[in-house]
Amino acid sequence: MPGLDIRDLVVGFPGLERPALDIPELVIPSGAHVALTGPSGSGKTTFINIVTGLERAPTGRVAWGGTDIAGLGEGARDRWRAADVGLVMQEFHLFPGLSALENVLLPQRLATFRLPPSLRAEANRLLARVGIGRPGQKVETLSRGQMQRVAVARALVARPGIIVADEPTASLDADAGAAVAELLAALAREVGATLLVATHDDRLIAGMERLLRLESGRLMPVASAAPSMPVPAAADPAA
Numbered sequence: 248m249p250g251l252d253i254r255d256l257v258v259g260f261p262g263l264e265r266p267a268l269d270i271p272e273l274v275i276p277s278g279a280h281v282a283l284t285g286p287s288g289s290g291k292t293t294f295i296n297i298v299t300g301l302e303r304a305p306t307g308r309v310a311w312g313g314t315d316i317a318g319l320g321e322g323a324r325d326r327w328r329a330a331d332v333g334l335v336m337q338e339f340h341l342f343p344g345l346s347a348l349e350n351v352l353l354p355q356r357l358a359t360f361r362l363p364p365s366l367r368a369e370a371n372r373l374l375a376r377v378g379i380g381r382p383g384q385k386v387e388t389l390s391r392g393q394m395q396r397v398a399v400a401r402a403l404v405a406r407p408g409i410i411v412a413d414e415p416t417a418s419l420d421a422d423a424g425a426a427v428a429e430l431l432a433a434l435a436r437e438v439g440a441t442l443l444v445a446t447h448d449d450r451l452i453a454g455m456e457r458l459l460r461l462e463s464g465r466l467m468p469v470a471s472a473a474p475s476m477p478v479p480a481a482a483d484p485a486a
């Protein structure tokens with residue numbers, strides 16, 4: 248499970264006076280569970296897009312376990328992400344008409360010529376683990392909390408070393424959100440993945456080992472959720 252090492256990352260957009268992201272240094276150790284928070288417009292989505300390779304970093308280094316994705320072209324970043332990253336988004340992006348099991352397997356079916364039988368077994372195991380009792384149920388008939396749990400199973404089925412979730416509980420009620428928050432942390436721990444979650448959800452933040460706070464594109468030093476863990480290196484906001 249790779250850790251993240253960012254150096255000299257500056258991301259700007261046309262028309263913006265200041266960079267949307269300006270991170271001189273950030274180190275997230277392998278296997279850490281990290282929450283990313285900050286006010287609207289502070290750069291959270293930009294950060295998620297850069298560290299998952301959805302967008303290319305225009306400057307600096309964004310290295311996961313020695314692979315600097317800032318140096319990869321779009322196709323290589325797509326292949327890296329498919330192999331190494333499990334993504335859970337606020338909207339579940341499930342395909343109606345397909346069952347929970349078919350949804351979990353769909354990305355693998357599209358990516359591999361022939362689906363290994365072990366993946367189907369892993370999909371069924373994960374669906375049971377996230378509390379989906381009827382894997383053959385069509386996803387449009389599931390509750391929103393169940394839909395997000397299917398999306399969590401889909402993100403984890405290929406055993407990625409990195410799990411990135413963008414506001415995964417934002418569209419759920421408190422109970423469903425709490426269930427998804429607990430599952431994400433527990434499953435990441437089970438597979439030893441590095442977990443990065445952008446969220447405003449206090450319960451989700453409380454379950455993480457570290458908290459990163461963005462303000463106007465810069466990382467603010469904040470107290471760690473677990474005092475025994477060191478706060479990651481972050482830019483001095485006064486610099």
Ligand SMILES: Nc1ncnc2c1ncn2[C@@H]1O[C@H](COP(=O)(O)OP(=O)(O)OP(=O)(O)O)[C@@H](O)[C@H]1O
Pocket residue numbers: 260261263267285286287288289290291292293294
């Ligand atoms: N493609 C773009 N072109 C121009 N400006 C952009 C673009 N994408 C983001 N921005 C700007 O960059 C800044 C950071 O945006 P970003 O979406 O990363 O913030 P956020 O913290 O995710 O906000 P929210 O919590 O509201 O989703 C904002 O000022 C936004 O308007």
